Amino acid sequence: MQQILIIGGAGYIGSHMAKQLANNGYRVTILDNLSTGHKQLAQYGKLVVGDLADTNLLENLFSNNTFSGVMHFAASSLVGESMVEPAKYYRNNVANTLNLLDVMVRHGVKNFIFSSTAATFGEPEYTPIDERHPQNPINPYGASKLMVERILQDYASAYGLNSVCLRYFNACGADPAGELGECHEPETHLIPLVLQAASGRRECIKVFGRDYATDDGTCVRDYIHVEDLCSAHGLALQQLLSQHIQGAQAYNLGNGLGFSVQQIIDAAIKVVAEQGYQLKVEEAERRAGDPAVLVADATRAKTELGWQPKFDSIDTIIRHAWQWELKQASPRNR
Numbered sequence: 001m002q003q004i005l006i007i008g009g010a011g012y013i014g015s016h017m018a019k020q021l022a023n024n025g026y027r028v029t030i031l032d033n034l035s036t037g038h039k040q041l042a043q044y045g046k047l048v049v050g051d052l053a054d055t056n057l058l059e060n061l062f063s064n065n066t067f068s069g070v071m072h073f074a075a076s077s078l079v080g081e082s083m084v085e086p087a088k089y090y091r092n093n094v095a096n097t098l099n100l101l102d103v104m105v106r107h108g109v110k111n112f113i114f115s116s117t118a119a120t121f122g123e124p125e126y127t128p129i130d131e132r133h134p135q136n137p138i139n140p141y142g143a144s145k146l147m148v149e150r151i152l153q154d155y156a157s158a159y160g161l162n163s164v165c166l167r168y169f170n171a172c173g174a175d176p177a178g179e180l181g182e183c184h185e186p187e188t189h190l191i192p193l194v195l196q197a198a199s200g201r202r203e204c205i206k207v208f209g210r211d212y213a214t215d216d217g218t219c220v221r222d223y224i225h226v227e228d229l230c231s232a233h234g235l236a237l238q239q240l241l242s243q244h245i246q247g248a249q250a251y252n253l254g255n256g257l258g259f260s261v262q263q264i265i266d267a268a269i270k271v272v273a274e275q276g277y278q279l280k281v282e283e284a285e286r287r288a289g290d291p292a293v294l295v296a297d298a299t300r301a302k303t304e305l306g307w308q309p310k311f312d313s314i315d316t317i318i319r320h321a322w323q324w325e326l327k328q329a330s331p332r333n334r
């Protein structure tokens with residue numbers, strides 16, 4: 001059985017990844033410092049609680065296990081916070097990743113998958129955004145992820161470390177079986193916030209600006225189900241393990257479909273109404289640093305990895321997230 005190390009596997013996307021890998025016959029070890037993750041999400045692997053900054057812990061982990069590959073989800077990932085606390089972002093996302101890569105190189109572990117982001121592109125020059133689009137991040141979060149992308153290129157040529165950077169657009173949805181889902185504190189993502197407004201955990205959803213150059217004036221994003229993100233990781237892993245992928249590669253991951261903030265709210269209103277729930281919408285100022293439109297061109301992932309998103313219906317995405325939200329809002333979990 002091949003053993004995979006998931007860094008950040010107690011978080012939103014990493015926990016879904018652990019479940020998919022475990023269900024596909026891999027042995028999973030999770031390293032997580034539980035800074036934004038949750039022990040109860042790390043159900044599908046052996047959890048080691050610890051920090052990436054702890055080189056001794058990493059050395060022991062790699063000495064006592066034989067990892068076929070490493071998936072790295074751990075990061076600080078709040079765009080706004082990164083503007084006022086850039087040091088935290090460069091330390092956690094860049095310096096700590098370097099720690100990890102150096103231990104991998106020392107132990108001859110060659111296969112690495114990295115969670116990158118659409119935020120590495122900055123203000124789009126054109127959409128949909130393919131891999132040829134210039135990368136000019138406009139915040140330290142995006143810059144920190146781009147630095148790792150760059151480091152991975154050099155580590156591939158100098159040390160033979162093979163890697164895949166997967167640049168997610170807007171991760172959303174939840175485990176279709178209802179066991180796992182998003183629980184960030186603070187939550188900043190649109191879909192969970194809209195659903196919290198419906199469940200009563202939040203008073204209302206605020207629309208950040210209606211004066212963008214889009215059809216209805218609200219921002220357009222490419223919402224990609226967490227299960228589909230994980231299936232792309234699974235395919236990338238297979239290709240790394242079989243050495244079909246070598247060097248440092250990068251793929252954009254999205255559905256290629258744009259939904260406006262208003263369209264998301266409308267879709268959510270329909271889903272929650274089936275169970276008699278409603279939600280209140282309020283107007284708010286634009287949030288600094290939000291581009292009007294971010295949509296992915298994921299052709300490369302489709303042709304080279306054989307990836308095909310399964311949950312591209314926004315209704316299905318919202319239904320899965322709503323099932324999870326109802327569980328979070330139930331009195332037993334409060």
Ligand SMILES: NC(=O)c1ccc[n+]([C@@H]2O[C@H](COP(=O)([O-])OP(=O)(O)OC[C@H]3O[C@@H](n4cnc5c(N)ncnc54)[C@H](O)[C@@H]3O)[C@@H](O)[C@H]2O)c1
Pocket residue numbers: 007008009010011012013014031032033034035036037038050051052053072073074075076077092096115116117118167168169170171172184
């Ligand atoms: N959620 C999105 O829409 C989105 C979009 C693009 C990219 N990403 C990237 O995907 C990855 C996962 O995102 P998520 O939403 O699941 O985040 P998350 O915060 O839910 O998960 C990150 C996990 O990493 C852990 N962690 C952080 N720093 C650590 C450290 N130094 N040592 C050990 N563990 C540490 C946290 O405790 C948490 O469990 C991140 O790298 C993020 O930047 C997310």
Ligand SMILES: O=c1ccn([C@@H]2O[C@H](COP(=O)(O)OP(=O)(O)O[C@H]3O[C@H](CO)[C@@H](O)[C@H](O)[C@H]3O)[C@@H](O)[C@H]2O)c(=O)[nH]1
Pocket residue numbers: 077117118119168169170171188189190191193205206207208209219220221261287290294
């Ligand atoms: O209460 C809210 C929250 C969000 N929005 C809007 O909803 C859209 C989506 O926002 P959000 O869910 O915060 O996602 P993004 O800001 O698009 O960023 C996500 O997607 C990026 C890639 O596209 C990743 O890099 C980031 O990590 C991830 O947070 C944006 O237009 C926001 O202005 C609102 O109107 N009201």
